[in-house]
Amino acid sequence: MVDGGALPPALAAVDRDGALAEAAANAAAGGSELRRASRPTRRGLIGLGAGAAGLGFAGRARAAAGSTTGSQQDIGILNYALSLEYLQASFYSEAERLHSLHGALADQARIVGGHERAHVSAFQKVLGSQAIKRPTFNFQGVTEDPDGFRRTAVAFEDLAVEAYKYQAPRLQSQAFLAAAIAIHSVEARHAAWIRRLAGVLPAATAFDQPLPPRRVEALVASTHFVVAAPDMASHQAPKFTG
Amino acid sequence: MDAQVGETRGAWLRRAAMLGGGLMSGGIVTAALASFASSSSSKQDVEVLNFALAFEELQADFYARSLHSVSLKGEWLQFAQVVGGHERDHVAFLRHALGSAAKPAPQLTLTRAPSSFSDFQRLAIGLEDTGVALYNGQAGNLTPKSLASAAEIVSVEARHASWARDLAGEVPAPVATDVPADVSQVKAQLTQLGVQVG
Numbered sequence: 001m002v003d004g005g006a007l008p009p010a011l012a013a014v015d016r017d018g019a020l021a022e023a024a025a026n027a028a029a030g031g032s033e034l035r036r037a038s039r040p041t042r043r044g045l046i047g048l049g050a051g052a053a054g055l056g057f058a059g060r061a062r063a064a065a066g067s068t069t070g071s072q073q074d075i076g077i078l079n080y081a082l083s084l085e086y087l088q089a090s091f092y093s094e095a096e097r098l099h100s101l102h103g104a105l106a107d108q109a110r111i112v113g114g115h116e117r118a119h120v121s122a123f124q125k126v127l128g129s130q131a132i133k134r135p136t137f138n139f140q141g142v143t144e145d146p147d148g149f150r151r152t153a154v155a156f157e158d159l160a161v162e163a164y165k166y167q168a169p170r171l172q173s174q175a176f177l178a179a180a181i182a183i184h185s186v187e188a189r190h191a192a193w194i195r196r197l198a199g200v201l202p203a204a205t206a207f208d209q210p211l212p213p214r215r216v217e218a219l220v221a222s223t224h225f226v227v228a229a230p231d232m233a234s235h236q237a238p239k240f241t242g
Numbered sequence: 243m244d245a246q247v248g249e250t251r252g253a254w255l256r257r258a259a260m261l262g263g264g265l266m267s268g269g270i271v272t273a274a275l276a277s278f279a280s281s282s283s284s285k286q287d288v289e290v291l292n293f294a295l296a297f298e299e300l301q302a303d304f305y306a307r308s309l310h311s312v313s314l315k316g317e318w319l320q321f322a323q324v325v326g327g328h329e330r331d332h333v334a335f336l337r338h339a340l341g342s343a344a345k346p347a348p349q350l351t352l353t354r355a356p357s358s359f360s361d362f363q364r365l366a367i368g369l370e371d372t373g374v375a376l377y378n379g380q381a382g383n384l385t386p387k388s389l390a391s392a393a394e395i396v397s398v399e400a401r402h403a404s405w406a407r408d409l410a411g412e413v414p415a416p417v418a419t420d421v422p423a424d425v426s427q428v429k430a431q432l433t434q435l436g437v438q439v440g
Binding site: 111112114115118119122161165168169170174177178179181182183184185186187188189190191192193196201202203205206207208209210 | 249254324325327328331332335374377378381382386387389390393394395396397398399400401402403404405408413414415417418419420421422
């Protein structure tokens with residue numbers, strides 16, 4: 001039997017500042033969880049800044065929505081999805097490289113890691129020169145042991161489902177929507193799979209809720225997994241001359 | 243953190259009512275999303291959601307009957323109880339959203355209850371995988387507001403599919419992107435599972 005409870009261990013795994021718990025408490029009151037999540041420590045500010053840079057494209061997409069074309073908004077959303085896929089792919093690849101896992105957990109990491117890497121490649125291909133580069137990650141030791149891996153993987157997969165669910169109806173292109181929705185359900189399969197391996201109910205409720213990028217960014221920032229933002233200069237649209 | 247865990251029946255019924263109000267008024271495409279999927283419309287939303295309703299009723303019926311016809315134990319019993327409850331909630335949500343427009347079609351009938359445990363396993367996996375393919379296949383035919391509601395359901399179907407596969411010793415997520423199915427493909431898959439398609 002699987003425990004039907006909520007997921008405090010997953011939260012604890014990624015919520016190193018307690019920022020997420022605070023954000024969740026503030027969300028109901030309508031506070032800005034991103035601002036509240038930051039702490040006046042050097043480490044906290046660096047982590048938050050890097051996280052915001054690595055996953056901040058959704059903010060740009062939101063800003064762009066009112067003033068630019070639909071396709072530019074789509075590119076912002078695809079880059080946001082790519083940043084989440086980078087995070088996941090790097091996490092699974094590192095756990096595999098370190099040989100931290102055995103048995104069913106190692107199988108999960110191998111197969112799911114393969115999917116996340118395929119998602120990265122797909123977005124890179126679609127975005128071409130407009131694709132953001134892979135940030136530098138430091139997984140703070142969670143890829144080194146099964147417990148840390150399991151808790152973080154549960155958090156990542158549930159988060160990916162929530163993030164895709166928020167963005168899918170906002171895509172303008174039918175082709176991008178088809179791709180995003182086909183990935184969305186695979187992330188949900190991953191989530192159920194790792195939840196069962198973690199001893200929690202694979203499908204906790206009848207309806208999965210979306211999560212806006214501001215809250216996704218805050219959660220990721222609170223982990224300090226993103227230690228260096230990608231080179232922003234290379235994302236400029238190419239200049240055409242002559 | 244599971245914010246969803248605490249969600250009450252009242253909360254999602256309110257969302258269903260909001261979706262339903264939009265479907266009736268036809269004003270569900272906001273200005274910001276006006277250029278989305280020119281093929282989608284409120285009328286088409288009703289058609290797609292009635293297709294989904296027929297499918298959810300089929301699933302709810304399947305789990306209700308399986309609990310009587312098959313001796314399920316341990317986590318498989320938990321699976322059938324939990325998932326059956328979700329399917330009933332999906333039926334209630336869609337019926338509430340569609341209101342007087344709720345006319346499940348095509349008619350999908352389970353001709354017989356599962357006769358054995360292996361029969362139950364095969365049908366559970368087949369139905370859940372087909373559900374994912376059905377919702378994914380209709381995503382582009384829905385207006386953004388209805389798509390947002392369908393997306394709340396499809397990932398739960400995917401979780402069910404993954405859970406059933408894992409319990410049966412199959413790979414929970416066999417491919418990197420789920421393959422969608424259009425209406426005729428869904429009908430064909432269901433026919434193969436022994437469902438009578440009207």
